[in-house]
Amino acid sequence: MATQDRPLSPHLQVYRPQITSMLSILHRITGVGLGAGTLLIAWWLIAAATGPEAFDTAQAFIGSLIGRLILLGFTWALFYHLCNGIRHLVWDAGYGYDLDSVTRTGWLVVVASLVLTALAWIAGYGMRGL
Secondary structure (H helix, E strand, O other): OOOOOOOOOOOOOOOOOOHHHHHHHHHHHHHHHHHHHHHHHHHHHHHHHHOHHHHHHHHHHHHOHHHHHHHHHHHHHHHHHHHHHHHHHHHHOOOOOOHHHHHHHHHHHHHHHHHHHHHHHHHHHHHHOO
16 A cells, blocks of 8 residues: 555645634634733732732723723624634534534624624723713
8 A cells, every 4th residue: 555645634825724623723812812911900900909009000901092992802802702612502503513503603693793892992992982
């Protein structure tokens, strides 16, 4: 039996990217991002419990442009992970495996995560009166 130089299992260099593969990769990336964002929130809470100087430092970073961009990314990752998790729950129930449903729900997850992020930020700034 002749051996060929080919991968033992499929990987990204073999297959053309599809919505399901990209959303799967993005789900993993947002999971890591949520872990890192949780550390940021923990730092903010610990600083609040530590005292005014520590809280002012944490608040200055989080309120800066880079801090707000990180919070925006964290908010989107949270909503994306939530929506995609609901999609996976539906799959676990045995529904939505046909190709049209997979594609449609994949795009629905992307759009819903963006809309929910925008609504959360609009509500947040609306409550601040800015």
